[in-house]
Amino acid sequence: MKSFRIHKGKVAPLDRANVDTDQIIPKQFLKRIERTGFGQFLFYDWRFLPNGESDSSFVLNEPRYRGASILVAGKNFGCGSSREHAPWALADYGFCAIIAPSFADIFANNCMKNGLLPVTLSEDEVSAIIERARSIDNYELTVDLERRLVADGGGFSASFAIDDFQRHCLLEGLDDIGLTLLHETDIAAYERKRSARIG
Amino acid sequence: MSGTLFEKLWDSHVVREPADRPTLLYIDLHLVHEVTSPQAFEGLRVANRRVRRPDLTVATVDHNVPTTDRSLPIADPIGAKQINTLRQNCQDFGIQLFDIDSAEQGIVHVIGPELGLTQPGMTIVCGDSHTSTHGAFGTLAFGIGTSEVEHVLATQCLPQNKPRTMLIDVRGELPEGVTAKDLALGIIGRIGTDGATGHVIEYAGDTVRKLSMEGRMTLCNMSIEAGARAGMIAPDETTFAYLRGRRFAPQANAWNEAQDHWKTLRTDSDAHFDHTVQLDASTLEPHVTWGTSPGMVVPVTGCVPDPAAAKSESDRRASERALEYMALTPRTRIQDIQIDRVFIGSCTNARIEDLRAAARIVKGYQTNSSVNAMVVPGSQAVKRAAESEGLDRIFRDSGFEWREAGCSMCLGMNADILRPGERCASTSNRNFEGRQGRGGRTHLVSPMMAAAAAITGHFTDIREWKFK
Numbered sequence: 001m002k003s004f005r006i007h008k009g010k011v012a013p014l015d016r017a018n019v020d021t022d023q024i025i026p027k028q029f030l031k032r033i034e035r036t037g038f039g040q041f042l043f044y045d046w047r048f049l050p051n052g053e054s055d056s057s058f059v060l061n062e063p064r065y066r067g068a069s070i071l072v073a074g075k076n077f078g079c080g081s082s083r084e085h086a087p088w089a090l091a092d093y094g095f096c097a098i099i100a101p102s103f104a105d106i107f108a109n110n111c112m113k114n115g116l117l118p119v120t121l122s123e124d125e126v127s128a129i130i131e132r133a134r135s136i137d138n139y140e141l142t143v144d145l146e147r148r149l150v151a152d153g154g155g156f157s158a159s160f161a162i163d164d165f166q167r168h169c170l171l172e173g174l175d176d177i178g179l180t181l182l183h184e185t186d187i188a189a190y191e192r193k194r195s196a197r198i199g
Numbered sequence: 200m201s202g203t204l205f206e207k208l209w210d211s212h213v214v215r216e217p218a219d220r221p222t223l224l225y226i227d228l229h230l231v232h233e234v235t236s237p238q239a240f241e242g243l244r245v246a247n248r249r250v251r252r253p254d255l256t257v258a259t260v261d262h263n264v265p266t267t268d269r270s271l272p273i274a275d276p277i278g279a280k281q282i283n284t285l286r287q288n289c290q291d292f293g294i295q296l297f298d299i300d301s302a303e304q305g306i307v308h309v310i311g312p313e314l315g316l317t318q319p320g321m322t323i324v325c326g327d328s329h330t331s332t333h334g335a336f337g338t339l340a341f342g343i344g345t346s347e348v349e350h351v352l353a354t355q356c357l358p359q360n361k362p363r364t365m366l367i368d369v370r371g372e373l374p375e376g377v378t379a380k381d382l383a384l385g386i387i388g389r390i391g392t393d394g395a396t397g398h399v400i401e402y403a404g405d406t407v408r409k410l411s412m413e414g415r416m417t418l419c420n421m422s423i424e425a426g427a428r429a430g431m432i433a434p435d436e437t438t439f440a441y442l443r444g445r446r447f448a449p450q451a452n453a454w455n456e457a458q459d460h461w462k463t464l465r466t467d468s469d470a471h472f473d474h475t476v477q478l479d480a481s482t483l484e485p486h487v488t489w490g491t492s493p494g495m496v497v498p499v500t501g502c503v504p505d506p507a508a509a510k511s512e513s514d515r516r517a518s519e520r521a522l523e524y525m526a527l528t529p530r531t532r533i534q535d536i537q538i539d540r541v542f543i544g545s546c547t548n549a550r551i552e553d554l555r556a557a558a559r560i561v562k563g564y565q566t567n568s569s570v571n572a573m574v575v576p577g578s579q580a581v582k583r584a585a586e587s588e589g590l591d592r593i594f595r596d597s598g599f600e601w602r603e604a605g606c607s608m609c610l611g612m613n614a615d616i617l618r619p620g621e622r623c624a625s626t627s628n629r630n631f632e633g634r635q636g637r638g639g640r641t642h643l644v645s646p647m648m649a650a651a652a653a654i655t656g657h658f659t660d661i662r663e664w665k666f667k
Contacts, residue, residue, distance in 0.1 A: 016520070017513050018392060018492050022631040027612045031263060031277040033237035033284050035345075045633045050619065074513060076393040079426065080629060081610075082328040083235065084344035102393060105362075105428055106328060106342055113346035123513075163360060165220045177248070180223060180354045183215055187251075187356055190214045190225050 002115030003173030007096045008142040009069030013133040014059055017074030021107060024078065024086040038085055039092030070141055072099040072129045077118075078107025087111045097143045099150065101126050112166050115173065119143060119150060125158045132156065145171060201467040204433050205364050205399045208339040208464070212322045214356055221358035227321040229351050230307045231258040231294065233285040234612070235326030239349035240288040250292040252355045257316060258289050259297040261306045263612040266575050266602035269299060278613065292352075305578020305604040308332040308546040312416065313580055315445025319434035319461040324351055329546045329628065331422040334431035335415035336438055337464045339399070341429040362428045363473040365398040366466075369406040371481035376662040378556070379414035380548060380626070380645035382406070382478075383421035384486035388496040390476060395427035398474065401466060402432050406480040412441040413552035420547045421628055424493040433465040487533050487658050488630045488643040490521035495630070497533060499648065499660045505529035524632050525640050526620070534658050536642070540623040541572035541653040542635070543599075543646055545609035548626035549577030551584045553646040558590045560650035563667030566598035567656030573600040573615070575607040599653070611636050624652040 029041040046058045054061050060068070071090070077100040078086060087110045090098065097117040108118045121129070132152065133139045141152050145167060151157040169176060180187075202210070215223040229252075236258070243250070250256060263278040265271075273279040282299065289296040297303040303310055308329055311317040317333045323340035324330060326348040333340035343357070351357055367386060387394070400422050402415075410418065415432050422430025439458055442448045449457040484498035495518070497504065506518035506529065522529065527536070543549070543557050554576065566572050574594050576582035582604055585591055591601045608615040609627035617623055617639025626649050630641040644652070651659040 015516075017517050020492075020629075020631045022610075022629070022634050026633060026637070027610050030234050030612060031275075031281050033241070033281055035238045035241070045637055050637065076396070076426070079392055080328065080631060082326060082342040082344055084238075084326075084346060087344075102396065104393070104426060105396060106344060110344035110346065113344065163221075165358075176358060177246070177350050177353050180350065180356055180358060183223060186215045186223070187225075187354065191355075194225065 001113065001169070001173050001175055004096070004115050004117050004145055004170045006142065006144045006146065007069065008140055009096060010065065010067055011070045011072055011129065011133040011139050011141050012060055012065040012068035013130040014071055014073040015130050018076045018079055019073055020080035021078055021083050021086040022080055025083060025089040030083060030085055035088055036092060038089035039094065042089040042093040064137060067094070069094050069096045070099065070143065071095050072126060072133060075101040075123070077103050079104040082106045084110045087114045087116045091116045099126060099129060112170060115170065117143060117145060117170065119160050121150065121158050121160055128156060201469050203364050203466045203470045203472060204337060204401055204431060204464055205339065208320065208322065209361065211320070221360045223356050224322060224359050226324050226351050226355055226357060227255060228316060228323045229256045230311055230323065230325035230330070231256060231348070232262055232307050232325070232327065233260050233281045234262040235345050236288065236348055237281065237284045238345050239352055240292065242349040243352060248353045250294065250352045253293040255355060256294045256352065258285060258294050259304055259307055259310055260285060260299050262606045262610065264299055264605040265613050266605050266607045266615060269603055275613070302579055305580065306546045306549065306606055308420065309550060309577035309581065312336065312412070313445070313578055315442055315448030318442065318448065318457070319438060319464050324357065328423045329420050331427065331430045332416050332420040332546055334419040334422065334429050335412060337431060337434035337461065339429055339431065342423065363398045365395055365400045365427070365474040365476065366472040367400055367402050367476045367478065369402065369404040369478045369480050371406060371479050373406060373480045373483060374662070376647060377483045377485055378645040378647065379410055379417040381483055381486045382480060383418050384488065384493065384496045384643065385483050386478065387421065387425045387493050388486070390425055392424060392492050392494040393426040395422065395425040398427050400425070400427045400430040402430060403466070407432055408435065411552055412437060413550040416550065417547055421493070424628055434461045485645060485648050485661060487648065489525065489527060489533065490518065491524055491630055491632045492521070493628065493630060493643060495521055499533055499658055501533055503527045503529055503531045503533070534660065537622070537657045538570060538624050538642070538652050539621045540617060541570055541649050542575070542608045542623055542625040542627065543573070543649050544575030544577070544607050545627035546577065546606070547628045548646050549575060549581065551581050553626065554581065554585045554590050557646040557650035558593045559666060560647050560661065560664060561597045561599070561654060562593050564597050564654045566653045569656050570653050572598065572653040573602055575602045576604050578604045608635050610634060624649045624658065
């Protein structure tokens with residue numbers, strides 16, 4: 001898995017709550033059997049008008065946010081379907097971290113498996129970032145996983161909590177299937193106990 | 200040992216419990232479908248890994264299959280390729296597949312219980328968020344992403360952090376015409392779409408005890424719409440009666456042994472939950488969603504709310520945006536909202552009991568001339584059962600389309616979608632923007648409410664329905 005240690009990048013504000021995975025990657029793009037190439041379909045119904053033209057009113061289409069690699073959004077980001085195509089699309093588009101007041105469980109899990117860091121900050125901190133991303137040109141943040149810190153070098157700084165083991169896996173880019181397979185003896189022992197019980 | 204049902208299920212599946220890492224849990228049943236699995240199988244091939252327990256893995260095709268004539272080839276080449284990929288993967292890795300032409304095909308969360316694969320005490324996962332459905336049988340069942348699908352295929356285990364617990368205690372008799380769907384929508388309306396994030400819900404109380412297995416599945420199915428990791432109900436005689444004799448359920452002596460064990464799967468009276476929610480079912484009404492999130496819901500006697508009355512600035516903006524998308528104005532009576540389409544289907548409400556309830560409403564009536572209505576049974580077995588009872592005839596005679604089994608217009612991956620601007624009364628689980636088709640407007644309701652709307656052309660309080 002791709003590792004994540006520290007990332008500095010431009011911030012795009014998506015000031016909406018409950019952004020669901022159907023918005024992040026609409027269903028018509030789930031038929032592909034690859035893991036790659038989903039970035040072009042990210043937020044498709046918001047980025048593109050029904051005639052296929054770019055919708056200039058959508059924040060990611062504003063020239064000032066071109067090249068953004070950090071997305072900041074409202075609470076309960078990634079709710080709905082378990083489709084991992086959502087983090088695949090966000091990462092493929094170029095996002096490295098998502099900042100929100102809260103994330104849906106399955107989505108946050110899926111992000112971690114793909115080196116995409118979900119950062120949970122308070123509502124006030126998220127509002128402050130959104131405000132700055134709107135008012136300051138080329139507003140950048142540094143997301144430091146090692147120090148669990150988000151800062152802009154201009155006075156804003158906030159620390160975030162993350163599960164120790166998930167942080168360790170992200171920092172090292174560990175393959176967690178490989179880690180589980182190291183415990184073959186334990187799995188086999190459980191299976192013996194299980195088959196004695198079930199018959 | 201004293202504990203909740205969840206804790207008992209969790210504890211009995213611990214393979215490893217290191218202090219500084221997530222617990223490694225054993226998975227008893229892994230359900231697989233065509234959409235979230237191809238990249239997982241590819242990952243196995245790349246790493247030269249095998250499927251550890253093909254005997255605990257079962258696959259079907261449901262998400263993108265057409266619901267029209269199955270004797271015709273699949274018109275969508277990309278969808279067909281995805282289905283063919285699952286066929287190849289099941290063949291290569293030795294996994295049982297209930298394919299499009301099999302008598303057992305259907306929505307993964309309908310066929311698991313129906314075949315008796317889903318049994319109390321199990322851990323069940325699937326690359327689909329509505330896996331919570333299986334919790335109705337006293338299982339720990341949750342949706343996972345494709346990386347985790349690959350993890351379970353390779354190891355039959357998943358590293359998991361222990362979720363918190365929430366008790367939803369429902370008392371009182373559900374009034375006539377108020378269903379498990381209305382109960383689920385009522386709960387989500389109350390606690391919000393993130394009200395149970397990080398939690399496993401146990402539904403309990405006399406109301407839940409009186410629900411049929413179909414009703415319990417509807418309730419557990421919608422747990423994810425409240426943000427929960429899983430939802431569950433302790434098994435009882437209703438559960439055992441449903442499972443007895445099903446194809447993969449324990450048979451003969453094994454049945455008695457299993458049942459003795461299943462009876463121990465209940466929360467002890469002194470067990471502790473992190474949160475408790477209490478609800479009085481006797482005051483519930485049929486519910487209708489008005490917005491673009493399942494928490495945006497009101498009783499059928501209510502009105503579209505005014506965003507000005509929202510609790511917070513962020514809720515106000517979300518409501519305004521939802522009303523704009525839904526083309527609704529504040530204070531419109533729910534029963535004045537006209538609809539264009541009706542969809543009776545999905546893993547939430549496409550079981551035989553759901554179809555019986557809807558058929559009772561439509562019997563002797565014709566669908567409104569401005570409404571296009573369809574019924575998509577949850578499985579081929581549900582379809583056959585309905586046909587043997589003559590339900591298909593009732594639906595067809597009143598103007599409904601009668602389709603083959605699949606997820607269909609719940610998520611619109613196949614050809615069954617709303618056109619832009621069309622408004623649909625749907626028995627599914629998500630009213631997100633564009634979920635049923637770009638620009639489509641979804642209102643979530645129970646099967647009876649959807650059926651009544653198909654007849655009258657607008658939302659109608661089924662408590663006042665004149666049955667024919």
